[in-house]
Amino acid sequence: MKIKINKQLYIGLISVLLGLIAGAILMAFTGNNPFLGYSYLFRGGLMNIERIGNTLATATPLIFTGLSVAFAFKTGLFNIGASGQMLFGGLCATAVALTFNIPRELLLPLMMMAAILGGGFWALIPGLLKAKFNVHEVVSTIMMNWIAYWTIYYSVPAFFKGEFLETESRSIPEFASLKAEWLTNLFNGSFINYGLFLAIASVVIIAIILNKTVLGFELKAAGYNRFGAEYAGMRVDTNIVLSMVIAGALAGLGGATYYVGYASNIQIGVLPTLGFDGIAAALLGGLNPYGVMAASIFFGIFHSGKGFMNAMTSIPPEIGDTIIATIIYFAATSVLIERAMAIVSKKVKGEN
Amino acid sequence: MDYIVEMLNIRKEFPGIVANDDISVNLKKGEIHALLGENGAGKSTLMSILFGLYKPDKGQIKVNGQVVNINNPNQANDLGIGMVHQHFKLVHNFTITENIILGLEPKSGLFLNLKEASEKIRKLSEKYKLNVDPDALIENVSVGMQQRAEILKMLYRNAEVLIFDEPTAVLTPQEILELIKIMRNLTEEGKSILLITHKLKEIKTVADRCTVIRRGKMIGTVDVKDTSTADMAEMMVGRVVSFNVDKKEQEAGEIVLDVKDLSVLGSHGVRTLKNFSFSVRSGEIVGIGGVDGNGQTELVEAITGLKKIESGSILLESKDISDYSIRKRITSGMAHIPEDRHKHGLVLDYSLEENMVLEVYNRSPYAKNMFLNKSEIRKHADKIIDDFDVRSGEGPVTITRSMSGGNQQKAIVGREVDHNPNLLIAVQPTRGLDVGSIEYIHKRLIEQRDSGKAVLLVSLELDEILDLSDRIVIIAGGEKVGTVNASETNENEVGLMMAGVGKGDTP
Numbered sequence: 001m002k003i004k005i006n007k008q009l010y011i012g013l014i015s016v017l018l019g020l021i022a023g024a025i026l027m028a029f030t031g032n033n034p035f036l037g038y039s040y041l042f043r044g045g046l047m048n049i050e051r052i053g054n055t056l057a058t059a060t061p062l063i064f065t066g067l068s069v070a071f072a073f074k075t076g077l078f079n080i081g082a083s084g085q086m087l088f089g090g091l092c093a094t095a096v097a098l099t100f101n102i103p104r105e106l107l108l109p110l111m112m113m114a115a116i117l118g119g120g121f122w123a124l125i126p127g128l129l130k131a132k133f134n135v136h137e138v139v140s141t142i143m144m145n146w147i148a149y150w151t152i153y154y155s156v157p158a159f160f161k162g163e164f165l166e167t168e169s170r171s172i173p174e175f176a177s178l179k180a181e182w183l184t185n186l187f188n189g190s191f192i193n194y195g196l197f198l199a200i201a202s203v204v205i206i207a208i209i210l211n212k213t214v215l216g217f218e219l220k221a222a223g224y225n226r227f228g229a230e231y232a233g234m235r236v237d238t239n240i241v242l243s244m245v246i247a248g249a250l251a252g253l254g255g256a257t258y259y260v261g262y263a264s265n266i267q268i269g270v271l272p273t274l275g276f277d278g279i280a281a282a283l284l285g286g287l288n289p290y291g292v293m294a295a296s297i298f299f300g301i302f303h304s305g306k307g308f309m310n311a312m313t314s315i316p317p318e319i320g321d322t323i324i325a326t327i328i329y330f331a332a333t334s335v336l337i338e339r340a341m342a343i344v345s346k347k348v349k350g351e352n
Numbered sequence: 353m354d355y356i357v358e359m360l361n362i363r364k365e366f367p368g369i370v371a372n373d374d375i376s377v378n379l380k381k382g383e384i385h386a387l388l389g390e391n392g393a394g395k396s397t398l399m400s401i402l403f404g405l406y407k408p409d410k411g412q413i414k415v416n417g418q419v420v421n422i423n424n425p426n427q428a429n430d431l432g433i434g435m436v437h438q439h440f441k442l443v444h445n446f447t448i449t450e451n452i453i454l455g456l457e458p459k460s461g462l463f464l465n466l467k468e469a470s471e472k473i474r475k476l477s478e479k480y481k482l483n484v485d486p487d488a489l490i491e492n493v494s495v496g497m498q499q500r501a502e503i504l505k506m507l508y509r510n511a512e513v514l515i516f517d518e519p520t521a522v523l524t525p526q527e528i529l530e531l532i533k534i535m536r537n538l539t540e541e542g543k544s545i546l547l548i549t550h551k552l553k554e555i556k557t558v559a560d561r562c563t564v565i566r567r568g569k570m571i572g573t574v575d576v577k578d579t580s581t582a583d584m585a586e587m588m589v590g591r592v593v594s595f596n597v598d599k600k601e602q603e604a605g606e607i608v609l610d611v612k613d614l615s616v617l618g619s620h621g622v623r624t625l626k627n628f629s630f631s632v633r634s635g636e637i638v639g640i641g642g643v644d645g646n647g648q649t650e651l652v653e654a655i656t657g658l659k660k661i662e663s664g665s666i667l668l669e670s671k672d673i674s675d676y677s678i679r680k681r682i683t684s685g686m687a688h689i690p691e692d693r694h695k696h697g698l699v700l701d702y703s704l705e706e707n708m709v710l711e712v713y714n715r716s717p718y719a720k721n722m723f724l725n726k727s728e729i730r731k732h733a734d735k736i737i738d739d740f741d742v743r744s745g746e747g748p749v750t751i752t753r754s755m756s757g758g759n760q761q762k763a764i765v766g767r768e769v770d771h772n773p774n775l776l777i778a779v780q781p782t783r784g785l786d787v788g789s790i791e792y793i794h795k796r797l798i799e800q801r802d803s804g805k806a807v808l809l810v811s812l813e814l815d816e817i818l819d820l821s822d823r824i825v826i827i828a829g830g831e832k833v834g835t836v837n838a839s840e841t842n843e844n845e846v847g848l849m850m851a852g853v854g855k856g857d858t859p
Contacts, residue, residue, distance in 0.1 A: 212723055212724055213722050213723055214714050214722050214723070217706070217713050218713070221699050221702065221710070224699045224701040224702065225695075225698070225699045225700065227695045227696050228695070228696055228697065228698060228699045230658065230678065231656075231696040231697070232678075232710040232711045233677065233680075233681075233682050234679075235677075
């Protein structure tokens with residue numbers, strides 16, 4: 001077991017390294033100094049306490065969507081619908097925040113519950129379709145993304161219209177935000193919020209479910225070999241639905257940390273890319289919950305650092321995205337890296 | 353030199369394994385030369401090299417004394433080498449003629465000249481006594497005729513050397529006899545045959561010489577008529593093998609499994625099992641004999657709950673279980689060694705210990721308050737590993753994908769027997785295993801019977817059925833042909849019944 005974790009870790013690190021090298025070549029190709037570029041990129045993400053806070057705040061929803069995708073993957077499902085689940089979960093949390101006028105201690109849990117149920121419900125539908133009619137979840141979750149998009153598009157202006165703009169909801173009151181004064185102050189006024197703690201807790205809980213519980217054993221068995229699970233008497237169809245709902249609930253909660261934590265309102269006509277970035281985080285994290293968290297924070301550095309890099313040099317911020325894409329490419333083709341590692345280790349052994 | 357094909361000092365390495373290590377095989381013109389070895393010994397690799405599918409790392413191939421390079425199957429065909437694959441490569445809704453000319457269509461102008469081809473095929477069929485109707489559709493002819501069509505395909509391409517890859521696996525005993533006759537006819541007409549097999553009996557009846565391969569190494573080439581079956585087995589396995597299954601006389605007890613008028617729909621909505629009835633009593637092994645694809649799979653899936661039944665009933669210890677879920681059947685005392693150990697038997701990416709609790713992970717002591725009890729799971733796995741001699745790289749934490757087929761199968765048998773079932777269903781329990789593992793698993797099945805359990809054995813190997821069973825139920829076309837007592841029957845009778853020739857039930 002130990003060896004396997006280490007191998008995943010090596011593959012992740014090698015992918016990152018190769019991605020960075022590719023990025024450096026690109027920077028050099030556009031006539032810039034890669035060392036300078038990277039130093040600004042990382043400084044932009046990490047140079048002071050406020051920027052570190054922002055990096056973590058950016059990473060928070062990504063941890064959730066990454067976890068959602070990784071969990072579904074482990075159980076044999078490809079959840080491309082984290083964006084939609086996030087959007088709908090965020091809408092539910094926003095709706096609760098704008099509707100109920102109750103003390104913060106009650107309101108925040110209620111909002112989180114609404115986000116979990118909303119996201120879970122959004123994934124329940126593809127789960128049922130897959131279990132009952134064998135509709136592939138890739139198709140149905142993509143469709144659910146757009147249903148969420150248009151649901152927001154019409155329901156936000158109808159019920160929660162913004163004060164100045166038609167294209168966004170009203171801002172939630174301060175006491176309904178996941179931001180906390182002490183936390184904001186601790187990080188010199190950054191966007192960091194309670195969402196990060198929820199994310200860390202979710203990572204730990206999902207890791208425990210997958211590795212230590214009866215439920216995780218059953219869900220993973222169906223993911224690795226559906227026929228084997230059926231033969232062993234597991235209820236595979238029920239498990240598919242349950243897996244989807246858990247994945248959706250994670251993404252929904254991630255939506256809450258984004259729309260009522262990082263931001264304070266919800267915009268219409270935007271399908272958050274975080275759902276797709278979650279696939280990237282899941283892959284780079286080797287589908288391991290802790291790996292997903294590390295990958296998400298790493299991507300967070302890029303997202304919050306690329307603006308600074310662009311401001312200080314003439315390197316376009318798109319280079320940051322390109323590097324991430326390249327890293328994903330290497331992580332996704334990890335079989336090649338594994339083979340290369342096998343050849344190298346064989347040679348090393350042969351020489352000894 | 354009268355060798356038609358010589359493969360000299362062939363070596364082929366795959367990552368992590370030497371499949372062929374310095375192997376030499378010489379084929380005389382007009383002989384039947386058998387290639388004997390266990391599964392994974394390297395027979396298929398060697399033949400794939402001859403057929404141009406792999407390039408050897410070392411060694412050379414000579415055809416008619418000339419050194420040749422064979423880079424693809426077309427070149428092999430041009431050199432007069434043809435292969436009859438284990439799984440036929442035929443288009444089902446084409447006629448035999450159309451299948452045979454595929455790739456070399458005779459044309460007159462823009463049009464196919466089927467008539468001429470059909471005539472040529474008819475003549476070839478007569479010459480080698482193949483008894484093939486060139487105008488029949490493949491889907492309407494028997495497996496035996498499909499195989500003969502494959503042979504004709506080679507002859508049509510003027511093959512001088514024919515490679516047969518495990519040709520008898522899909523045939524009834526009568527069809528095997530016919531095939532042997534055909535092979536003799538072929539050699540009389542000057543063709544040469546390389547026969548890949550692990551069945552010693554066939555080699556003894558048909559082959560002239562035999563080359564034995566064990567774990568990629570050549571053990572030797574022997575004249576078949578001067579070598580006993582036991583000696584060849586010893587060469588193949590590397591130790592003395594016992595062929596006899598020791599089984600004591602025993603009276604069967606109460607009925608444990610009672611199947612009545614069972615009908616099941618196949619995957620295309622066709623009824624593949626029709627009004628099937630039989631029973632298994634405690635302390636006996638009932639074998640289901642039949643040619644592949646005659647309803648055995650559906651029968652097993654219906655009994656174990658993997659497939660819904662259309663009508664009829666399944667009684668386990670007098671309780672009707674036909675509506676039970678798979679889990680409820682398991683807890684009611686049924687265990688199942690599945691036909692396909694990779695598809696059903698194991699979660700290959702799980703470790704051995706995890707696979708050993710695949711059906712009981714949610715029960716005490718393996719689960720406690722929704723959490724897995726890893727130390728109990730480990731103990732359970734250690735016990736099965738000890739009891740069933742399961743060998744693996746890292747013991748209980750070995751990922752099962754990395755284990756050998758024999759050890760995977762032993763682990764499954766161990767897991768199922770460990771449930772202490774009243775009814776053990778074993779489907780093809782020794783498929784693809786080496787002789788040693790087969791011996792071992794047979795012993796374990798008989799142990800179950802001797803301790804008063806009911807055992808249902810489904811196998812395509814007629815020898816296995818005849819050796820192990822107390823009673824044999826023969827299935828053909830989804831229907832029961834009859835039941836015979838193993839001690840009062842023989843291969844010939846069962847073979848005829850497998851072909852669908854009925855016989856009165858003996859009680």
